[in-house]
Amino acid sequence: MLFIKNTTIVTQNNERQVIKNGAVLIVGEKIADIGLSVKLEKKYTKIKKKIINGRGWVLIPGLINAHTHAAMSLLRGFADDLPLKDWLEQKIWPAEAKFKPRDIYRGTKLACQEMLRSGTTTFFDMYWQPESIIKAVRETGIRGFVGPLIIDLGTVAVGPKQIEALYSRLKQKLSGKVKLTIAPHATYTVSEDTLRWCQSFAKKEGLLLHIHLSETEGEVKNCLKKHGCRPIEYLAKIGFLGNNVVAAHCCWLSDKEIKILAKYGVSVAHCPTSNLKLVSGIAPLGKLLKAGVNVCLGTDSAASNNSLDIFSEMKIAALIHKWDEKNPAAADAQTILDLATINGVKALKIDRQVGSIDTGKQADIVIVNFNQPHLQPCHSEVSNLVYAARGGDVSAVIINGQVLF
Numbered sequence: 001m002l003f004i005k006n007t008t009i010v011t012q013n014n015e016r017q018v019i020k021n022g023a024v025l026i027v028g029e030k031i032a033d034i035g036l037s038v039k040l041e042k043k044y045t046k047i048k049k050k051i052i053n054g055r056g057w058v059l060i061p062g063l064i065n066a067h068t069h070a071a072m073s074l075l076r077g078f079a080d081d082l083p084l085k086d087w088l089e090q091k092i093w094p095a096e097a098k099f100k101p102r103d104i105y106r107g108t109k110l111a112c113q114e115m116l117r118s119g120t121t122t123f124f125d126m127y128w129q130p131e132s133i134i135k136a137v138r139e140t141g142i143r144g145f146v147g148p149l150i151i152d153l154g155t156v157a158v159g160p161k162q163i164e165a166l167y168s169r170l171k172q173k174l175s176g177k178v179k180l181t182i183a184p185h186a187t188y189t190v191s192e193d194t195l196r197w198c199q200s201f202a203k204k205e206g207l208l209l210h211i212h213l214s215e216t217e218g219e220v221k222n223c224l225k226k227h228g229c230r231p232i233e234y235l236a237k238i239g240f241l242g243n244n245v246v247a248a249h250c251c252w253l254s255d256k257e258i259k260i261l262a263k264y265g266v267s268v269a270h271c272p273t274s275n276l277k278l279v280s281g282i283a284p285l286g287k288l289l290k291a292g293v294n295v296c297l298g299t300d301s302a303a304s305n306n307s308l309d310i311f312s313e314m315k316i317a318a319l320i321h322k323w324d325e326k327n328p329a330a331a332d333a334q335t336i337l338d339l340a341t342i343n344g345v346k347a348l349k350i351d352r353q354v355g356s357i358d359t360g361k362q363a364d365i366v367i368v369n370f371n372q373p374h375l376q377p378c379h380s381e382v383s384n385l386v387y388a389a390r391g392g393d394v395s396a397v398i399i400n401g402q403v404l405f
């Protein structure tokens, strides 16, 4: 039993309550109680518990990285400052072709450690060799949604047969914190038949789907040429879209496509840093939110970011949308913190279990040390979290009630 007292709690509950001089009681994997420190101290005087004084700390729900390729941490700084096509074809793909399962395990483990240390408690991955990824995820204790890649157009061929075999081999072995999903790479690398199969298999097995979508203008132009419609119209037409789909990027959208995403309940994983670095585009955040689309945040891989720090992603997201909409009131701090927490868990369909510091939820809590010059004074915790904090300010991470570092 763990009791953290005299602390500030940014709950991210329905009222977006911030509790000053608060306390949290964690029993086993769950948050047993939350409230004012003086009240809870009196209420639980007789219970034997480990007491921690949280003065100077701000407790927040664990952050969610809704789109990454963890193993690509090995390619951090390997190829920068290149056009997307050269970057992929001349540098990234040839390097990845040499990856062995052991490299993928090591790269994923490095990424998991980086994410944990910067306050991410759950991530949504898309990559090869799920067995190596699952091993690394298990060893670090983070929550991982593992999406085995599907590509069946071009040279690499991983299609329905391989995924079905993989799924039946792995599904019995997976525990609560590690989940298997399906990750068709993109509309231009996966055939129409396979995309249709992905959704029917996902529905049958209750799985999430993870896809890159409308990342670049060229992708939209090619889709128009090949299919006579834009990527999201195409996916709607072939029956791929649904509320189990998390679409990464979505930079190039027509108003009609935004309506389609809202209609099907598709979640968008917005990856601002990667999109800026590769000059892919900027997702229309304001329009998406206004249409009722659930938008969350992702880092994409360390090869195109080059970090996996969601704090940095929050700040960049806020800044680019203010400029993009020519409105300093756009992408306000609370909206951006929601993208990184509650919207992320909604996308992954775990909002009943985590995403806020609430009684009865699983204890996924990040402790941010505000007792530092760059986080003082504190007129607003939410403002400091989005505009001033960084991953290195995280002092401790708790997942399922277990202190991981």
Ligand SMILES: [Zn+2]
Binding pocket: 067, 068, 069, 212, 248, 300, 301
């Ligand atoms: Zn990606």
